[in-house]
Amino acid sequence: MTHDEIIKALYDETLLGNAPAVLELTQKALADGMGPDTILFDALIPSLEEVGSRFERGDYFVPEMLIAGKAMAGALNVLRPLLADTGAETVGTFVMGTVKGDVHDIGKNLVNIMLEGAGFNVIDLGVQVAPEKFVAAVAEHKPDILGMSAFLTTTMPMFKVNIHEITKAGLREGLIIMVGGAPVTQEYADAVGADGYAADASTAVRLAKELIKKQRALV
Numbered sequence: 401m402t403h404d405e406i407i408k409a410l411y412d413e414t415l416l417g418n419a420p421a422v423l424e425l426t427q428k429a430l431a432d433g434m435g436p437d438t439i440l441f442d443a444l445i446p447s448l449e450e451v452g453s454r455f456e457r458g459d460y461f462v463p464e465m466l467i468a469g470k471a472m473a474g475a476l477n478v479l480r481p482l483l484a485d486t487g488a489e490t491v492g493t494f495v496m497g498t499v500k501g502d503v504h505d506i507g508k509n510l511v512n513i514m515l516e517g518a519g520f521n522v523i524d525l526g527v528q529v530a531p532e533k534f535v536a537a538v539a540e541h542k543p544d545i546l547g548m549s550a551f552l553t554t555t556m557p558m559f560k561v562n563i564h565e566i567t568k569a570g571l572r573e574g575l576i577i578m579v580g581g582a583p584v585t586q587e588y589a590d591a592v593g594a595d596g597y598a599a600d601a602s603t604a605v606r607l608a609k610e611l612i613k614k615q616r617a618l619v
């Protein structure tokens with residue numbers, strides 16, 4: 401198989417949610433010398449975007465979306481150590497979670513992998529994280545940054561609730577808050593009082609580093 405054929409097969413099998421084939425193709429691609437980022441950005445992410453479009457058009461339903469997501473997650477497990485293996489030193493602590501009511505975690509996990517690769521100590525609170533859990537984690541870990549993901553228009557308002565609870569607990573000062581997720585925009589992030597927004601994982605890493613630098617310069 402040529403590299404283009406592997407990319408196409410990965411895209412197609414992810415679309416079908418064929419997890420064993422996606423895993424095998426991912427391993428084959430790596431053995432063939434393809435980079436983990438090529439596999440991710442040229443095959444897996446575009447395929448999940450197509451899954452979303454089919455869902456929107458009514459051609460796919462939740463089960464199809466679920467198995468495609470699982471197939472991608474299996475490949476991500478293989479790619480994780482390769483994406484994260486940069487040997488970078490710890491640049492800061494990042495507490496991360498998907499907000500209450502939302503079970504999407506592939507995008508959040510990808511951001512975590514890239515952050516770890518860039519040298520962040522990442523504490524992942526998982527999905528459906530309630531406001532009190534965010535507050536407790538900030539109090540316990542005293543992170544440089546709290547990151548929150550929301551992937552549904554109906555769960556985005558949880559950002560504001562969480563920020564309110566963190567402020568009420570006296571933990572907002574000195575804490576950088578970043579938000580992201582497919583439906584989130586810069587305008588929305590500004591409106592809820594977040595310090596930063598990023599549309600994808602690599603921008604999230606760059607912004608996290610910039611915000612920490614600014615914060616430390618202030619102190």
Ligand code: B1M
Nearest residue numbers: 452469502503504505506507547549552553580581582601
């Ligand atoms: Co759902 N889902 N889903 N889903 N799902 C979306 C998000 C949707 C856009 C599909 C669509 O209609 N086109 C739509 C939301 C519409 C909206 O609100 N605007 C949707 C819906 C409607 C639903 C349900 C309500 C369906 C239903 O039950 N009727 C339901 C909700 C369940 C719930 O959460 N309560 C649901 C369920 C599911 C599954 C469980 C089946 C599965 C999730 C599996 C999992 O995550 N473990 C699933 C999937 C797979 C999707 C799509 C197809 C793919 C999501 C994904 O993983 N994308 C998605 C369509 C789409 O996004 N195109 C869809 C790939 C990932 C790498 O990208 O998630 O955008 P993304 O993450 C990016 C950025 O957002 C950013 O970086 C990431 C990496 O580059 N980012 C950050 C993320 N977090 C960040 C944090 C940051 C900074 C950047 O700073 C802190």
